[in-house]
Amino acid sequence: MHRRRAAPLALMAVTASGLLLAPPAQAGQAECPRVTIGAGWYGDNQARLQRLVDEYGRCGPHGAGGRTKPVAVFDWDNTVVKNDVGDATMFWLLRNGRLRQPAHGDWTTTSRFLTPAAAGALAGACGPLARPGTPLPTGTPGGAACADEINSVYGTAATRTGAAAFAGWDRRTTEPSYAWLAQLMRGWTAREIRGFAAAARTENLTAPVGAVQKVGSGTATGWVRYYDQQKDLVRGLRKAGFDVWISSASPQPVVEVWAEGAGIDADHVIGIRNTTGRDGKFTARLQGCGSVRDGADTMITYIDGKRCWINQEIFGVRGAAAEKVQPASRRQVFAAGDSDTDISFLRDATALRLVVNRNKNELMCRAYDNSDGRWIVNPMFIEPKKQKAAPYPCATAGYVDRDGTTGPALRDDRSVIPDQADSVF
Incomplete structure (x- = not known):
């Protein structure tokens, strides 16, 4: 510690x-x-x-x-680097078939916030492709629909048909789609995940600015820069x-x-x-x-x-x-x-x-x-x-509460922050 x-x-x-x-x-x-x-x-x-x-x-x-020592704390994605290293790793895992079929084919075991609609969509797209606990072939043509469903749930918090993928979380302490990437890493060691991340890092730093990569049947951002x-x-x-x-x-x-x-x-x-x-x-x-x-x-x-x-x-x-x-x-x-x-x-x-x-x-x-x-x-x-x-919209919708409802953003003294113009761009 x-x-x-x-x-x-x-x-x-x-x-x-x-x-x-x-x-x-x-x-x-x-x-x-x-x-x-x-x-x-x-x-x-x-x-x-x-x-x-x-x-x-x-x-x-x-x-x-x-x-x-005085402490300085930085966020990482889009603060120290351009683009998102979690996304870069997810795309690499899908392209290289490193995500595993969940136990008993039950996708609800991957996140307590996953909806029945999302679990059903994932089981339908991915269930026939691999035995429980083994890697899914998401980097192959036959696994493209599975890759697409996983990427949709992860990237949009919805299934490919538009059904909500997560429900019931505290909006101030967690984001289930972010957490889901870590949860999908089950079955690998930290050392193995670091190896996957290093491979993704090399690819994304080498790719030219603006590059895209094929993930499933679609494309995704393919570059990162410090x-x-x-x-x-x-x-x-x-x-x-x-x-x-x-x-x-x-x-x-x-x-x-x-x-x-x-x-x-x-x-x-x-x-x-x-x-x-x-x-x-x-x-x-x-x-x-x-x-x-x-x-x-x-x-x-x-x-x-x-x-x-x-x-x-x-x-x-x-x-x-x-x-x-x-x-x-x-x-x-x-x-x-x-x-x-x-x-x-x-x-x-x-x-x-x-x-x-x-x-x-x-x-x-x-x-x-x-x-x-x-x-x-x-x-x-x-x-x-x-x-x-x-x-x-600071005075009306500048704050998202724990249940997802919006309201005014307040200062420490509880006064309302007025709407603000964007002036640094």
Whole structure:
């Protein structure tokens, strides 16, 4: 278990333009080498990130001096890389026939949230192709319909005929289609999954930007790229003495493989984690967090679940307390994300929050509202999205509750965030 304590929140002045101003360096720090953040950022984001490093790095007035380290946490997919490494791995598994027929041909054993309609569709498309526990030939012409059904359930949360594939989950702590990828890895060891992910990584980094690949009878995205600016930021933060982590809603061994390319070790990755049988192979059940027991499958690294896993794995908070916002001294100083799945751990960051704009409602409502002056927004570094024509519906539908109902996004003081125009693209 890794226990880290974030540096205390400093009182930082904010100019009219939103620039964070660090106090003068403390005496005796002149010999400390300054870490410089590289170029390629939007607006004054590079300057804001530089001041974060100057303020909280080992050379700054609130630097740890080697005794404790300020924590920085990054989401992975579409935050540090362009495209989704979970998707890349799923497509590789389907193309190479590495997913197994479930026990007794019963697809409900793969996810407690799978609907009868989805289980029936999967059994109809995949049932005749392989014995229980053996790999499905989804990379062959005869297995194309099975690959298509699996890919539809995974990618659209619906069957090929449009029936809902999942039901009954908490929208703030899990996403069953994300979890399903990890659950479909049952029967393989972590080492084997890392091998599959490494093969997918090589293919997707080698493929040209914009490439597609054949999956089943259709096509899917076939390329991934690291964002140079984010790799540089990770490198700079680590050099300045930050304790840098990844929190991702892709499977643990998959993110471990990709994070190595950004200089982050496996023990600083928090992904979706399977339970493991006595034979060392993954089961279809997932590890729990906070008050949620292993096998309940209801608390993955997703929205409030990311908060729980960060509190548990980085700061050593145990039990139900891990599900709650912690004191500032036990929270990350910096966080970066691109989606509503990241909103809770971004809000928990005490100094600066970097948002990569992918037009996600709740995230952009809070980032553009910027009620405490600690949010910065950057367009996607590769193929940035165009400006969203309509304002984000913050005041009416900026928040999705646990049961899937929508409502206004609220500030910490419970006031309603007004609709926000898209201004960074």
